[in-house]
Amino acid sequence: MMKKLFYVDACMREGSNTKKIADAVIEELSKRYDIECVRLSEMSFPVVDDAILKERSNGYVPEEYVAMAKKIAAADxxxxxxxxxxxxxxxxxxxxxxxxxxxxxxxxSNEKECYGLCKAEKVLYITTRGMDISTGDVMEQATPYIKALSRLWGLGELSVISAQNMDYSSEQQKTNKVNAAIAEGLRLCERF
Ligand SMILES: Cc1cc2nc3c(=O)[nH]c(=O)nc-3n(C[C@H](O)[C@H](O)[C@H](O)COP(=O)(O)O)c2cc1C
Structure with a gap:
């Protein structure tokens, strides 16, 4: 049986450059993984509010969310x-x-601390940035969050594929950046 990969597509814009990179990487990974994809641009999840928290404390979470969270936890x-x-x-x-x-x-959680239940040993985050901000820059607050959540959920090593300064690049430069990120992503696929 093929290993499982859970793919969260949070590309919101038609013609998304992030998605161009992700599509190529996912196509390559689909040769080795069973892909389960959730496209956030086509779905709408509720903001977790008091009503949802009350439901949760009464032991109720919508079945489809439980099923999806279980898929994430079980993904390789x-x-x-x-x-x-x-x-x-x-x-x-x-x-x-x-x-x-x-x-x-x-x-x-036990009486002392939280611990993760997710199985994935490797996580890949793909992004493009408008400004000239690199992964790990203090202005870049996506990677630190994904790393922290990975710790909570018990996810393994995080790799990041990014292109930057997109909003200050010509169409040709953008294409070159996307292609360079795809090439880097495909190289990474060999050990992902
Ligand atoms: C709502 C919105 C907010 C953005 N905020 C930032 C930002 O804070 N910093 C930045 O560098 N670029 C920002 N950008 C630019 C995007 O990061 C950039 O255009 C990126 O390449 C878009 O990716 P996409 O082509 O996959 O949609 C923003 C763009 C949008 C639409």
Whole structure:
């Protein structure tokens, strides 16, 4: 049986450059993994509010969210594609992750601390940024969050494929950047 890869597509814009990179990488990975994809541009997850928290404390979480969180927990690999928005990623992704961050499914806790329940040993985050901001820059608040959530959920090593300064590049430069990121992504696929 093929190993499983869960792919969160948080590319929100038609013609997304992030998605161009992710499509090529996912196509390559689909040769070796069974891909389960959730496209956040086509779905709408609720903001976790008081009503949802009350339902959760009464032991109720919608069946389809439980099923999806279980798929994430059981996946051998996780890929997230998301453009760089407001120095982080689109809120649709944060809302999705909040809905998937479920006690006893993606993480658990003992009397001392939380610990992860997810199986994926490797995570890949693909992004493009408008400004000339590199991965790990203090202005870049997407990677630190994904790393922190990976710790909570028990996910393994994070790799990042990015292109930057997109909004200050010519069409040709953008194409070159996307192609360079695809090439880097395909190289990474060999050990992902
Ligand atoms: C709502 C919105 C917010 C953005 N915020 C930022 C930002 O804070 N910093 C930045 O460098 N670029 C920002 N950008 C530019 C995008 O990161 C850039 O255009 C990126 O390549 C878009 O990816 P896409 O082609 O996959 O949609 C923003 C773009 C949008 C639409």
């Amino acid at each position: 690999r996780l890929v997230i594609a998301a453009p760089f928005w407001d120095m982080s990623f689109p809120s649709a992704l944060k809302v999705f992750l909040e809905n998937m961050s479920l006690f006893n499914i993606t993480f658990n």
